[in-house]
Amino acid sequence: MRELVVLGTASQAPTRRRNHNGYLLRWDDEVILFDPGEGSQRQMLHTGVTATDLTRICVTHFHGDHCLGLPGMIQRLSLDRVPHPVAVHFPAGGADYFARLRHASSFHETAELAVEPIDADGQRIALGIGTLEARRLRHPVETYGYRLVEPDGCRLLPERLSAYGIAGPAVGQLLREGHLDLGGRRVDRDEVSVTRPGQRFAFVMDTGLCDGVYALAEHADLLVIESTFLASEAALAAEVGHLTAGQAARVAAESGVRTLVLTHFSQRYADPRRFHDEAREHFAGELVIAEDLETVPVPPRRVPSPE
């Protein structure tokens, strides 16, 4: 199962219909919580994801709307006696904030946190499902966006295998060694398989336009990106280190993104349709103006092209 579960979509201050930020990524056996703002614990309750499901927490930066849900979430891990270590990533420069949030109040700590701060642009963390990569973003405080990159795989073509008469243990040997000798004829793996394109997820927030935004968005199957403002506030957005819906959509279009999720909306705009209309002028793919408690599937794999 690969999907995004949206916990909250408001920047800065929550509204009647939008909780503070918070996002869950379910990706095979990883369940990653991104930027838990206030109220994330209760929002999670509505999604069916439990504290025990969590494997990892990623924080982009230490502004309150992205991290004030940490104390409750961290204490909940212990309350529920989560048996496995939960990895935590955040900008290393914010280590003092993290230490205070982690021990914001008294609790009986039983859960294990595997704390691995990000201290370099391009830092990579190897996961069973691929690579988690952090890229520096442009915001008044140290901020990193994240992307998850699954390596390309290989899909065997049964009709080609049977045309060569390859079956049983020979298939395993072909996969392991990359070729198979068949009565004087060598069959390469490429002749009986196609590339299975790896999938990519990117999480970009909060930032003005910069190289890191493009590096993260590149060929993302699913891009979650902040869209705090509309073009009418472009000057303000640039000044305070945020994106407009139009900018986010142009990044997505130029980067070959398939599903674009806009979120982190300023409370000044009452009608979410305006974000849709502005983004649609630049991006023709699947477009989601995120709502709280919405689930967005990672689109099916790109179709591999036979060789």
Ligand SMILES: [Zn+2]
């Ligand atoms: Zn924010």
